[in-house]
Structures are given as structure tokens and as C-alpha cells.
Amino acid sequence: MKEIRTPDELIAYGRALQVAHGFKGWISDEEGEILRRYIADRKITVAYECGTRRGWSACWMALGGAFVHTWDIEDLEGIERGTNLGERIQRHIGPFDLGVGKPLNYEKEPVLIFIDGDHSYEGVQRDFEAVLPYLLQGDVVVFNDTKSWKNVAQYIDDLKKLGFPVKDIDTYYGTAVLEWA
Numbered sequence: 001m002k003e004i005r006t007p008d009e010l011i012a013y014g015r016a017l018q019v020a021h022g023f024k025g026w027i028s029d030e031e032g033e034i035l036r037r038y039i040a041d042r043k044i045t046v047a048y049e050c051g052t053r054r055g056w057s058a059c060w061m062a063l064g065g066a067f068v069h070t071w072d073i074e075d076l077e078g079i080e081r082g083t084n085l086g087e088r089i090q091r092h093i094g095p096f097d098l099g100v101g102k103p104l105n106y107e108k109e110p111v112l113i114f115i116d117g118d119h120s121y122e123g124v125q126r127d128f129e130a131v132l133p134y135l136l137q138g139d140v141v142v143f144n145d146t147k148s149w150k151n152v153a154q155y156i157d158d159l160k161k162l163g164f165p166v167k168d169i170d171t172y173y174g175t176a177v178l179e180w181a
């Protein structure tokens with residue numbers, strides 16, 4: 001079992017896999033650290049993710065201390081397997097919007113939701129609207145790719161116009177955070 005206890009250890013593990021297998025399409029280290037810090041600083045115990053891919057962002061959230069439920073429509077081999085972080089990551093195969101409602105309905109403690117799946121306008125909207133009815137005070141929703149996908153940027157702008165207090169963080173792919181008050 002490979003033990004990963006620090007951001008530096010996780011970055012080194014990810015870099016080695018990227019070089020060995022050519023894995024790509026995952027968040028930057030800075031974006032991973034943002035997820036980890038939200039979870040660690042707020043002592044969030046459960047996170048829900050749309051868009052697992054290889055499990056890189058899920059590893060960052062597990063490193064922060066959360067148990068991560070993560071959905072993907074594809075079933076790719078996960079990089080968390082064989083590491084201690086894998087014990088805190090539960091993969092679900094299928095569309096996020098169809099799976100997330102039931103478990104969220106039972107949450108009483110603040111959760112973090114990370115949306116990094118279907119980057120079409122309708123896709124981001126559908127995945128956010130799947131969690132919206134369940135949001136409680138203290139929950140945090142993080143959107144990825146607000147710079148790299150114009151559809152996502154457009155949806156975030158529209159959320160702001162509707163009055164949602166979404167905050168931008170200037171990262172490589174672009175991050176937007178909604179803290180539910």
C-alpha cells in the first residue's frame with residue numbers, strides 16, 4: 001500500500017503517473033490544493049464530485065480528510081487504488097445528476113461539491129441544479145474550468161446575474177466557488 005500523506009507526496013505520485021502513462025485532463029496542483037484546503041480548514045467530512053476520470057481531484061479531496069463520493073459516466077482505472085487515499089474514495093459509475101440526490105438528502109454536516117464533468121452549458125447547469133435543492137448553510141460548491149471552457153464561464157456569469165454569490169479564483173483552468181450561507 002502506497003502511503004500519501006502530504007501535498008508534495010501526492011504531486012510526486014501524480015507526476016510519475018503522468019510521465020509513465022501519459023494521463024491528462026485533470027486539475028492543476030494549485031486547484032487540487034484549493035480543494036484540499038477548503039476541506040481541511042472547514043473540517044468537511046464528505047465531498048461529492050462530478051467527473052472522476054482517473055481520480056486525481058478525488059485524491060486531493062481525500063487528502064484534505066473527506067470521504068469522497070465521485071461519479072463518472074466512464075469506468076477508468078483509478079490512480080487511488082493501491083494507496084491509502086483509495087480507502088476514502090467511493091466511485092459511482094453513471095451520470096452525477098441521477099446519483100447525487102439521494103445521498104445528499106441524508107447529509108446533516110457541511111459538504112463540498114466539486115463540479116468537473118460535462119462542460120457544456122446545459123451539463124453544468126444540470127449538475128448544479130441536481131445539488132441545488134439540497135444545499136445547506138456551510139456547504140461549498142466548486143466549479144472547475146471557468147477559464148478554459150466558455151460554456152462554463154457563461155453559466156457562472158448567469159449564476160452571478162441571478163444573484164448567486166459566486167467568487168472567482170484565478171487558477172490555471174479557472175475556479176469558481178459558491179459558499180452557501
Ligand SMILES: C[S@@+](CC[C@H](N)C(=O)[O-])C[C@H]1O[C@@H](n2cnc3c(N)ncnc32)[C@H](O)[C@@H]1O
Pocket residue numbers: 025026027050051052053054055056057058071072073074094095096097116117118
Ligand atoms: C475533466 S474530466 C475530470 C477530471 C477530474 N476531476 C480530475 O481532475 O482528476 C471530466 C470527466 O467527467 C466525466 N463526465 C462527463 N459527463 C458526466 C456526467 N454527466 N456525470 C459524471 N461524469 C461525467 C467524463 O467522463 C470525464 O471523465
